Amino acid sequence: MWDFFQTVHHRHSIRRYQTDMPVEEAKLHAVLETAVAAPSAGDLQSYCIVTVREPLLRQALSKAAYDQEFIADAPVSLVFCAHNERCAEQYGERGRTLYAIQDATIAAAYAQLAVVAAGLGSTWVGFFDEQAVRDTLALEPGSHPVAILCIGYAAELPQETPRKRLDDVVKWR
């Protein structure tokens, strides 16, 4: 079992999945529970998470993401949707344009780390046609998909991707 810091450093995108290995219910549940444990503005949780397992929907999602094929191969995709107007009721324009997106994004980031802790792999997908995703999932008005997290057992070794040096991103005052 990795500790938290190892989990963070072992997370890298997985774009090939074991297509014959479903994600166990208990693991999926643990990932979702971790996502909703994330902080949110005013604890409003101005987002929803659409869990997609049905093969035809996965294929449609893949198409909506400009034919990124691994989305269809991954046994589960979680689609994180911001509820901008719900947040705007409490926080006005800042809630609408910033907090709601942050809420959904933080939840997705928590989920992505839980995926690693559960022995699974994932890729965060942001390159998609929002309207096509909305149509595919029959999202209610007011739900804005901001991230798709494809999840499954890896069929490739994660590639270590480089990061900037701390000095290049951290400013001290």
Ligand SMILES: Cc1cc2nc3c(=O)[nH]c(=O)nc-3n(C[C@H](O)[C@H](O)[C@H](O)COP(=O)(O)O)c2cc1C
């Ligand atoms: C906002 C965002 C959007 C992304 N969109 C895509 C995408 O559409 N397709 C894809 O294959 N990877 C996508 N990624 C994954 C990044 O390419 C990847 O996280 C980055 O290159 C670092 O590699 P690593 O995840 O292996 O550490 C996205 C990541 C983020 C955070």
